[in-house]
Amino acid sequence: MVFNSLLFAVFLGVVLLLYYRLPHRGQNHLLLIASYVFYGAWDWRFLSLIWISTTVDWWAGLHLDESKSPAYRKRVLFLSCLFNLGFLGVFKYYGFFATSFLALAAWFGWHPQIRLLHIVLPIGISFYTFQSMSYTIEVYRKHLKPSRNLLEYATFVAFFPHMVAGPIMRATSLLPQVQKPRVITRAHIVEGLRLMLWGLYKKMVIADNMALIVDPIFARPGPYTFGETFVGVLAFAFQIYGDFSGYSDIARGTASLMGFELIVNFDLPYFATSPQDFWRRWHISLSTWLRDYLYVSLGGNQKGRVRTYVNLMLTMLLGGLWHGASWTFVCWGAYHGTLLAGHRAIGEWRGERPAPSAWRARAGWLLSVGFMFVLTLYGWLLFRCHTFHQIAGMTRALFLGPLDAGSLRHLVTIAFFTLPLVVVQCVQYFRDDLDFWRQVPVWAQTAFYLFCLYSIFLFGAFRGAAFIYFQF
Amino acid sequence: MARPSSTSNFDDRRLTRAVQYTVLILLGVELALAWVPENVMIRTMRWMRALLDRQPAAAVQIQGDSVAQGALFIDEIADALPESTRVWNAALQGSGPEFTYFLLRRQLAHGRAPRAIVIAHSPHTFVTQRMGVLAGAFLAWDEFPAAFLHGHHFFDTLYGVLCKLSFTLRHREELSDALRGRRGELQTWAAPIPTQGWLRWHMGLDEEKWAREGKGPLPPLHPVYREKFVLDAGERDLFGRTIALARAHNIRVFWLTLPEHEAVAAARDSIGFAPAYYRFVDSLAARGEVTVLQRDFEVLPASDFSDYTHLRLPAALKLSREVGRKLAAELSGPR
Numbered sequence: 001m002v003f004n005s006l007l008f009a010v011f012l013g014v015v016l017l018l019y020y021r022l023p024h025r026g027q028n029h030l031l032l033i034a035s036y037v038f039y040g041a042w043d044w045r046f047l048s049l050i051w052i053s054t055t056v057d058w059w060a061g062l063h064l065d066e067s068k069s070p071a072y073r074k075r076v077l078f079l080s081c082l083f084n085l086g087f088l089g090v091f092k093y094y095g096f097f098a099t100s101f102l103a104l105a106a107w108f109g110w111h112p113q114i115r116l117l118h119i120v121l122p123i124g125i126s127f128y129t130f131q132s133m134s135y136t137i138e139v140y141r142k143h144l145k146p147s148r149n150l151l152e153y154a155t156f157v158a159f160f161p162h163m164v165a166g167p168i169m170r171a172t173s174l175l176p177q178v179q180k181p182r183v184i185t186r187a188h189i190v191e192g193l194r195l196m197l198w199g200l201y202k203k204m205v206i207a208d209n210m211a212l213i214v215d216p217i218f219a220r221p222g223p224y225t226f227g228e229t230f231v232g233v234l235a236f237a238f239q240i241y242g243d244f245s246g247y248s249d250i251a252r253g254t255a256s257l258m259g260f261e262l263i264v265n266f267d268l269p270y271f272a273t274s275p276q277d278f279w280r281r282w283h284i285s286l287s288t289w290l291r292d293y294l295y296v297s298l299g300g301n302q303k304g305r306v307r308t309y310v311n312l313m314l315t316m317l318l319g320g321l322w323h324g325a326s327w328t329f330v331c332w333g334a335y336h337g338t339l340l341a342g343h344r345a346i347g348e349w350r351g352e353r354p355a356p357s358a359w360r361a362r363a364g365w366l367l368s369v370g371f372m373f374v375l376t377l378y379g380w381l382l383f384r385c386h387t388f389h390q391i392a393g394m395t396r397a398l399f400l401g402p403l404d405a406g407s408l409r410h411l412v413t414i415a416f417f418t419l420p421l422v423v424v425q426c427v428q429y430f431r432d433d434l435d436f437w438r439q440v441p442v443w444a445q446t447a448f449y450l451f452c453l454y455s456i457f458l459f460g461a462f463r464g465a466a467f468i469y470f471q472f
Numbered sequence: 473m474a475r476p477s478s479t480s481n482f483d484d485r486r487l488t489r490a491v492q493y494t495v496l497i498l499l500g501v502e503l504a505l506a507w508v509p510e511n512v513m514i515r516t517m518r519w520m521r522a523l524l525d526r527q528p529a530a531a532v533q534i535q536g537d538s539v540a541q542g543a544l545f546i547d548e549i550a551d552a553l554p555e556s557t558r559v560w561n562a563a564l565q566g567s568g569p570e571f572t573y574f575l576l577r578r579q580l581a582h583g584r585a586p587r588a589i590v591i592a593h594s595p596h597t598f599v600t601q602r603m604g605v606l607a608g609a610f611l612a613w614d615e616f617p618a619a620f621l622h623g624h625h626f627f628d629t630l631y632g633v634l635c636k637l638s639f640t641l642r643h644r645e646e647l648s649d650a651l652r653g654r655r656g657e658l659q660t661w662a663a664p665i666p667t668q669g670w671l672r673w674h675m676g677l678d679e680e681k682w683a684r685e686g687k688g689p690l691p692p693l694h695p696v697y698r699e700k701f702v703l704d705a706g707e708r709d710l711f712g713r714t715i716a717l718a719r720a721h722n723i724r725v726f727w728l729t730l731p732e733h734e735a736v737a738a739a740r741d742s743i744g745f746a747p748a749y750y751r752f753v754d755s756l757a758a759r760g761e762v763t764v765l766q767r768d769f770e771v772l773p774a775s776d777f778s779d780y781t782h783l784r785l786p787a788a789l790k791l792s793r794e795v796g797r798k799l800a801a802e803l804s805g806p807r
Contacts, residue, residue: 006627187484190491416652438487445490450497457640458648 001041003250004204004461011038012254019258024181028155031178031258035158039124042164046122049087050158056083057132058153061139061146073140080136084129091122096325124164126322130289132157135171137293144172152178161254165247167265167285174260182259192256194437194449199249201452202421204460206242209417210235213410218384224397227407233381233394235410238418240380241269244283264434270376271429273368275339278376290319305348312344313337323383328391332382339375417459420451505639511646512663513566514609519665520562520575521610529584530560532799535572536592538565539730542671543783544592545792552796553803560586561668568597569707570606570625573714574615576723585721588803590765590795591714592728594781595749596696598707603628608635608642622713625706675785678778690735690779697736697780701748715761726802727753727762728795731787732769733780765798 001008015034019027040047060080067073089097098114105112135156138144147153156175162168217224217232248265255262265285272278279287295315301308313334320333356364381398385391428434437445509515532553534544540563550559564571572591579585603625611619611632619629635641646661664670703711718725729749732740740746746769756762776787783791 006630010630185484186488190484190487193491194487413652440486442486442489442493445486446493446497449490449494453494453498454640457638458644458651 001038003247003254004200007041012257016257020184027182027258028152028178031160032151032155032158035155035160035163038160039158039163042123046125049091049122049125050128051154053084053087053129053132054154054157055150056080057136057157058147058150060136061153062148064136064139065146077136077140081133084133088125088129091125093321093325100327127166127168128157128163130168130286130322131171134168134289134293135175138171144175147175147179149179159255159260161251161258161260162248162262165244165251166283167248167251167263168289169262169285170289173263177260184257184259188256188259192253195249195253195256197253197449197452197456199246199251199253200456200460202242202246202249204246205455206417206421207239207246208461209459210239210242210414213413214239214384218386218390222390222393222397224394224401225404225407226397226401227404229381229394229397229401231407231410231414233377233384235414236380236384237270237377238414238421240383241266242421267434268425268429270373271369271425272372272376273365274372275336275343275375278372279336279340286319286322290315290322294318309341309344312340316340328382328385328388331388331391332379335379335382339379420455502638502640508639509662510609511643511661512665513564514605514642516564516665517567517571517606517610520564521578524575524579524582524584527560527584528558529579529586530558531587532557532559532590532803533586533588534559534561534563534590534592535575536563536730537567537594537597538563538666539594539781539783540592540728541565541666542675543730543788543791544590544795545672545789546668548789548792549796549799552793552800554800563592565666566602567606568602569593569710569714570603571610573710573717574606574610574619576714576717577618578615580717580721585723588724588726588799589718590726590728590799591762592730594730595701595745596699598701598703603706604631604635605642607632608637611636622709628706672785675778675788679785682784687778690774693735693739693780698739698743700743701745701752703752711756715756719761724803725762726765726799727756727767728765729753729767729769731772731776731783731791733777734771734773736780737769737771763802765795765802 001011011034015030018030022030036047036050039050057080060076063076064073067076095118102112102114135144135146135153139146147156153175156171156178157163159169159174159178213235214232217228218236245266248262252262252264263285265283267281267284269278269282272281295311298311298314299307300311303311314337316333316337317330318333320329320331320336323329323332355361378398381394382391385394427436433439437448510518532549534540534546534549536544541561544561544563546559546561550557553559562575569591572589572593576585576589603619607616607619607629608631613636616629616633619632620626631641640647643661666674715725717723737746749769750767753762753764753767757764757767772783772787776784778784
């Protein structure tokens with residue numbers, strides 16, 4: 001069941017009708033049932049995985065709270081993390097590591113017998129596993145009292161608006177919202193509707209139309225031209241942003257209709273001025289998760305320069321691998337790790353500089369945004385390619401390939417669909433307010449909503465194309 | 473970093489008013505658009521619906537899409553049949569099997585059942601999934617429960633409800649083409665309803681033009697002709713229902729495979745299109761559900777086609793006579 005389908009519209013309508021009539025406990029029970037129905041609509045067999053993951057971490061949370069022994073607490077946390085990562089390892093990465101090992105062994109002339117498991121990747125497993133792990137880690141760190149109510153905890157893990165593609169909510173933020181009675185105001189409803197509309201626009205109008213350009217280009221085996229590679233990568237940059245931030249907006253909007261507040265997952269990422277800035281703006285819930293639970297746990301920047309760079313690279317490599325069981329994702333992570341490390345090294349080398357004059361600051365900002373966007377585009381090429389051979393072919397085309405002006409006509413289509421987004425984001429950026437529309441006159445808001453609605457009516461894909469991030 | 477603010481601490485009056493105005497303007501626009509003429513497909517659909525109420529039942533009724541519409545001329549077919557046998561070409565451009573089912577259903581409800589129907593759909597229309605637009609443009613409100621209940625197209629039918637209410641949704645393909653500066657579907661919006669007389673006249677004009685100027689090269693083959701033959705559960709169900717409805721009312725059902733352009737045949741050869749299609753036709757015939765007038769694709773040269781699917785007038789007239797002869801033999805023989 002995808003957000004951009006009539007099935008979801010009917011489902012949400014029924015859930016909301018019941019939800020608004022129930023008291024707090026009833027609402028939580030309804031949310032749990034609805035979440036399992038939502039997830040089970042893909043494959044009911046994987047509900048058992050969520051349930052096992054939920055009960056194990058709930059049990060771990062109680063034991064972490066009750067025990068005073070640091071050694072025992074550490075063991076419980078270790079077991080919980082091992083269990084969660086083991087789940088991910090088996091269902092998401094076993095095939096990848098097994099085939100990689102077999103390929104490596106074959107290279108050395110060794111042919112071991114390893115049984116490959118042909119398991120379908122449970123949708124959203126990376127998201128709910130990370131969310132569940134955040135709970136046990138926060139309880140271990142004594143930042144959070146564990147939930148004594150299993151159903152409440154299960155509702156926190158399975159909360160359907162964000163279960164399959166984020167944002168990855170921290171237990172410290174979402175669990176209290178599950179536990180306390182929620183007050184639903186008119187503001188929640190209108191804000192929820194607005195976010196859903198904008199999210200649907202990003203998904204159905206931008207991402208799905210960009211996919212029509214991107215898919216045929218990346219499906220071709222090559223050779224590639226400069227024109228098609230550039231157009232393919234540029235369209236993919238808007239596709240993945242529209243797809244994923246659109247999903248996050250719809251998730252936030254749906255949650256808002258039920259009185260919940262989910263975190264902002266994207267903060268104008270293509271306005272980033274540096275790699276560090278990009279990761280503060282792109283998939284914020286994942287980047288902060290990796291920062292707080294992986295980078296900091298590895299020692300962060302507190303253990304010397306070399307360890308800082310190693311930690312950065314390790315975090316980004318694992319962040320890349322989180323996106324998918326493929327070496328191209330690892331390559332993408334390594335690329336961003338290198339950018340982060342390089343940017344840090346340059347910053348250390350340059351040291352503190354006096355503030356530049358206003359016009360130089362403006363020119364510098366423009367250059368930084370443009371340069372970072374180009375670096376991000378190349379990252380998306382690594383991300384979208386299926387093989388290293390394709391990466392090599394497309395990279396060669398970018399520098400040495402024929403121009404192929406015919407392919408560049410797609411730039412008109414890209415501009416047609418993305419210009420409204422770019423305009424809105426420029427206003428958001430320069431007014432330093434993601435929610436600037438709350439302040440604009442009623443006529444402007446109305447015109448904007450009508451524009452979004454009619455764009456969806458006329459250009460939207462109505463057959464519920466799946467979201468890219470479901471596969472992660 | 474741009475700052476988002478909390479949902480619970482802002483003045484929502486402007487947002488609420490904007491939402492209210494949006495809904496009101498949306499309703500106003502759709503009401504105003506209700507006076508704009510519909511596109512040719514919907515006008516044809518509604519013309520047929522009106523015709524059902526006026527004309528007596530034809531003995532033989534042809535169902536299909538635009539290919540059958542312009543390839544099977546009723547007077548040529550009727551010439552081969554016993555005198556006073558009325559033939560009606562009820563094929564509709566852009567439609568698939570779903571239209572056949574709901575048309576027959578409506579005919580039976582009006583007590584105007586034909587004696588025989590000839591199903592002559594182009595196989596690529598089996599996957600076009602036009603249920604939403606069909607339901608929105610053709611079905612009356614009291615027919616929607618049946619459309620919902622037949623199950624396989626529940627959400628398409630729900631979309632059909634939205635199409636019925638919204639002119640924009642009914643014509644989204646044409647309107648989006650217009651906004652993107654493409655001619656596409658827009659150029660046929662105002663075309664006249666393709667009655668048999670008009671089609672014959674129009675195809676004749678084309679023949680004269682091609683005789684004078686020659687027929688230019690065709691654009692590259694559309695990807696739809698490179699797709700495998702697939703019959704989804706919904707379309708299979710609709711065929712089953714159409715045939716069951718016909719049998720229950722003693723209507724004979726004939727199956728006709730229309731000729732295929734040589735380039736289309738070549739493209740489909742490599743993907744095993746024809747064997748998969750024949751398996752489906754054979755399964756219908758084996759159950760005695762249809763009588764096959766023509767099972768195999770007759771591959772014709774490009775010169776017989778105006779594009780990759782539609783026959784030119786001479787080829788269409790020849791096919792119509794052949795179909796007439798085959799029908800005459802079938803209808804005169806034992807059942």
